[in-house]
Amino acid sequence: MEDSFLPESARIWLEGAEPVDLVIGLLTFNDTTTAPSLVRAMIEGCARSLPQQRILVVNCDAGSQDGTTQAIEQSVGDKARLLTIPHAVLGSSYKLVSESGVPGRESAFRILATVTDKLNAAACVVVDGNVKSVDEHWSQLLVDPIVEKGVDCVLPWFLRNRYEGTLTNTLLAPLTTALYGKRIPYHLGGAYAFSANMIRSTLLPQPWGEEIARHGIDGWVMTLAVAESLQICRAALGPRLQQVKPMGELSDLVAQSVGCLFYLMERYQEKWETVKGSAPIPTVGPPMGMGAATGAINVERMVNGFRQGLRDLLPVWQIILPAETFQQVLELGVEDTDGFRFSPSLWVQVVYDFALAYHERLLHREHLLKALTPLYLGYTASFVSGTRAQGVEQVERELARLNDHFETMKPYLVQRWRWHDE
Amino acid sequence: MLRADPLWYKDAVFYEIHVKAFADGNGDGIGDFQGLIGKLDYLQWLGVDCLWLLPFYPSPLRDDGYDVADFRSVAEQYGTTEDVRRFLDEAHRRGMRVIVDLVLNHTSDQHPWFQEARQSPQSLKRHFYVWSDNDRKYGKARIIFIDTEKSNWTWDSEAKAFYWHRFFSHQPDLNYDNPEVRQAMLDTMVFWLDQGLDGFRCDAVPYLFERESTICENLPETHDYLKDIRRRLDETYQERILLAEANQWPSDVRPYFGNGDEFHMAFHFPLMPRLYMGVRSETRDPIVDMFTHTPEIPPNCQWCLFLRNHDELTLEMCSGEERDYMYYTYGRDPKMRRNIGIARRLAPLLDNDRRKIELLNSLVFTMPGSPIIYYGDEIGMGDNIQLKDRDGVRTPMQWTMDRNAGFSPCDPAQLYLPVVADALYGYQVVNVESQKEAPHSLLHWMKRMIAVRKRFPTFGRGTITFLRPANGKVLAYVRRHENIALLLVHNLAGSAQSAELDLKEFAGSMPIELLGESQFPQVTDRPYALTLAPYGYYWLNLKPEHAGMEPYGIELTAL
Incomplete structure (x- = not known):
């Protein structure tokens, strides 16, 4: 050995x-x-x-x-x-x-x-x-x-x-x-x-x-x-x-x-x-739920982080994301902080497109991965502002819904991944 | 999608295009709207915000379209009004606005108004123009095109009278004392605004009226009329702009802004030659002096800054000594000289030195105003001084290394002007396609600079304070807007320089270099030392010590 x-x-x-x-x-x-x-x-x-x-x-x-x-x-x-x-x-x-x-x-x-x-x-x-x-x-x-x-x-x-x-x-x-x-x-x-x-x-x-x-x-x-x-x-x-x-x-x-x-x-x-x-x-071990405390989450700062990404990383995102996804992300830029909503399906689409771009080596991989950060901030900001007024159960339901999106949209990932390999 | 903002022009990067020179969509050797539409994706990719089109109206083309024969239609070779509308829709869809040249001062002598006017003194259009039975009136007015015109009056044998013209003799001046003329030109503007245009670059505005015993420039009557235009614009339309072409000293241009109720923007003509002087003489004095002599403008107004355009590098606003210096350093070959200026593009003027090209662009991108890029300068296109007039800087855009530089599929002999094909700037070497492929090309550099500039409204809206380090070869200034302070430092010399900057006011701040996001040493009470490479520059964000460090609240628990 x-x-x-x-x-x-x-x-x-x-x-x-x-x-x-x-x-x-x-x-x-x-x-x-x-x-x-x-x-x-x-x-x-x-x-x-x-x-x-x-x-x-x-x-x-x-x-x-x-x-x-x-x-x-x-x-x-x-x-x-x-x-x-x-x-x-x-x-x-x-x-x-x-x-x-x-x-x-x-x-x-x-x-x-x-x-x-x-x-x-x-x-x-x-x-x-x-x-x-x-x-x-x-x-x-x-x-x-x-x-x-x-x-x-x-x-x-x-x-x-x-x-x-x-x-x-x-x-x-x-x-x-x-x-x-x-x-x-x-x-x-x-x-x-x-x-x-x-x-x-x-x-x-x-x-x-x-x-x-x-x-x-x-x-x-x-x-x-x-x-x-x-x-x-x-x-x-x-x-x-x-x-x-x-x-x-x-x-x-x-x-x-x-x-x-x-x-x-x-x-x-x-x-x-x-x-x-x-x-x-x-x-x-004993069953556990989710704690209720929210912590000091700064949604506005996260939305600003997303917007900064929109300004700085637009050319990078344009390479990574297909036109339709890119357009949807662009449109988020015009939302004000209160109305900012990043849908779970768009988030899953973004994650899958980043995975595909990583696989296809469209960019230097570390740059590509870091370019996901403002999008993560955007989705998280939207997730928090959309559930903050709700109970913990609602947060858990939203996460379960997100899981479902990942599963139901998986065929897209599989198809495009294989398509690239062919 | 256009971003709604009544002050959009303050942050915008403009891009000047000659329709005939950009892209040929129908294969006749002349650029047109069809071709231009096909290149909008490129312009969007580049990141420019507003396109400025040179005149595309029907014209005998004795002054490259500035001799307009019909203000309300499109020259046949460029397309139709419908094509223009489609072009505007497509540009707007991509988030770009469009302004066009409007020649207010004169028409072509082929314009139906002039043709009718010359027929008899009783003609209904006679008073659309300025007539005289002698050539001595308004004798104090200077002659602008001194190398082609001997007088501002020309005898018309058909009219049996002299007519007034400040430019070429085939461009009779309109008579703005005639209310019908004033209304007709207003109606022309309304016509194009209704097609969707976002504004006008108004050509030769200082010369609209004539008064005896004056130099016939910048007259109060001119301002009154321009204010009328602005009022009409503001009453009916939103986010449309007027840009003045007034090749004058800043103090003389200042009235064209009025109290924010005349032009939104005006070119800063005298700055441009002084940028070149500063680099060649390796001293910041001409540039700083010019800003010292630039008056404040209303908050809703903006200067337009440029390095080159479709005309010659004008030296009208230079002293005799300065002119000699500019001719000696930038235009030794007489073929390079046109009127009072030098008809060359940016790259050849700067010996194709990438460092100087970047430096000068950095200056116009960071000084108070909105920058204008002349088509082709983003790839360092060259010129052809053998061509007549200013055609040498109006050659076809170089897209690829294919036939006719990818500008047109036509027989090369059919091109409106030959493409630049020399060894240094030829389309085989300098073209969009190859530079798009090369991540460190001038094109990519320009794209990055545009993107960085757009991140900071400070560039378009901020104040400027010049720092005065002991080393006069270093030009440094701070731009401030709201809570952002940017430090811009430029080495005008061809050798490495160091400078110590007095940044006490910003002690504690952390300079972040904007292009690479790298952090520089913290500013203290002591002089801040910087070293710069030959023709080097820094764009630094003087971030307060804790600025931007405000947490998201998820950093420690994200996993």
Whole structure:
């Protein structure tokens, strides 16, 4: 097995290590205020719900300067075995946006997968070191489905307020659902759990050195879970409270997360083009709805962001969008803020046209992806202003309607995608 | 779709077109409306807002259409009135407005009015023109076309009288003391406005009336009549404009704006040669001086700025010394000189130096006013100084490297003028098609500059404050409108320059370069140092420290 990417010390440690049942991977970068309590909660949770399991905590650290690794060592003490591995951070990794703020997450995932495999562990749980809301139930929610039910991948499902996850809810999740037919929450990061089977059959053989690594590991893993024939479920983990880290430019975030999906659409074309409809995935944990809080959303600023895109990116959009879609987008420019309405069907059309333009390489791909940002702002502004006065149920209904649009308009995507390939 | 805004012309980028020169739709070798309609997509792509068409009326073409023989129809070779209407609809559909030339001052001697007038002193049209039994009246009026005309009077043997003309002798001046003339020209305007035109570029407006013992220019009677026209326009139509051609000093042009109740716009003629002087002499003085002598204009009015047009680069508003300098530096070959000026296009005037072309365009795009692009200058078209009069700058538009530059499928011998075919500017090298393919071509640069300019109403509506760095080769000014401040810095020299700018007033702001959106070092109380490449320029948005940083509210939770 390829392990040259592992630090020498880790390789030596692993050669003499005894097998374990469960690897708890902790990804950290200057998380001294949150990681010690987090790791304690995970260990205690395992001790309570999985008392027979032999546990190894692996702390993949991106070079913390605040004593994170030492604080974790102290916190773990003799309650579990601990392996600290400083993971490699490539220059390009610093550009990647992640809520965890840990650069080089893809390297850390690869290390955790390799360690899990080498030690013949049955599962690997990955938790971000900046999450504050981890409690002792998380271990059970994440690991039980794998150990007890033979699930391959447990995806996180967090309780979110109505306008949290706007990009996830209006693009990433519904597009993934429409493509692969599985209704997943598409909550990126926080916590995952993988079975030994998934690690061996799917994660380790990934082309870790290739372009996909530049799109961030989270979307990659999420797509693997639905595109490969794996047993998946979602774990209801409650609210996700975390130490907030800088997220970078919104356009970088859009480019990275949407780019990941588009990139993998090319790889998994054969899987998604024949899928029709969608089905929910099993859930573990208590049922959750959507929180009611709206947060400080600035609709006017978003509409202005859309208008600025209209001024600055018109020639780019003209290349990407077919004439009819382009015309509809143009017409939005004359709406005043109060009357601004970006219809769900137009939004889905725009997303599909961007995917097609990405596939057809009509523009430099990063420019193309970033050019989607003002349109996303426009649709989000419209979505928020159209539902703000309504209850949470209405927001959920609107999102369900949007999902339907993604599914019903999929034949357009499939037809044009194939047409280009021919 | 046209954007509703009564002050649209303040933000607009204009594009000047000669119908005969743009595109030939019927293959007869002469451009026409059919061809022009086919090129509207290109103009929309370029991003221009308003097209200015040179005269397309029936004419004997002794002054390239400015000798009008019928004000209310279309010259047969260009199409029909129906074609014009279709063209207007298509332009409007693409968000572009259209203004046309209207020659108020005179007609062709072939106009039926003149033909009737010359027949006898009793003719009903006799007083449509200015007659005299001698050639000594209005002796203080200057002769404009001094290289072709000896007098402003010409003897008409049929009328047995002298008739008055400020331009060519085949262009008799209309007699605006005659109320019928005033009404007839108003009716002409109404006719075209009813077809859908968005306004007029009014040719030679200072010369409408004549009064003894005056120079017969800029007379109060002229202003009274122009105000009448404006009143009529405003009463009946919306968002239509009047643009004055008055080749005068800014202080003399100022009255043509009235109190915002005469012309909406006027050309800033004297600025144009001074832009060229500034670049050649590597000093900002001529340009800054010209603005120092430019009076304030009413808030609903606007200057039109241009680098080149269908006429010669006029030096009328230059002193003898300045004229000599301009001839020496830009028109050494006598074939380049026409009347009091230099009949060359932009690129040849600037030795085809892309840096200078960009620099001068940057100036007209950023100084107070609305810029006008002369057709073909967006690709750096050349000229042909061997052709007569100003034909050298009116050659067919160069679309492709195919036959006749893609302008017409006709036999090359049929073309109204030969295409430019020399080694440097020939259509095989300089054409729209090839420049569209090349992302760094002049054409793409122009398109980008137009797009950037449109993002900031500050360019069209803002005030100007000149900065005066110690380095006189650097021209820097701040344009301000509402809460936006733009810093424009130009190096007029052919060598790299540095300058320290006093930007204390903007301390704390973050300059953002408008073309690449890159951030420059923060402005402080200390002199702000900039270095500029030869003929380099910066367009910087002086953003207050926290401006634009107001969050959307979704950034941290988007995923």
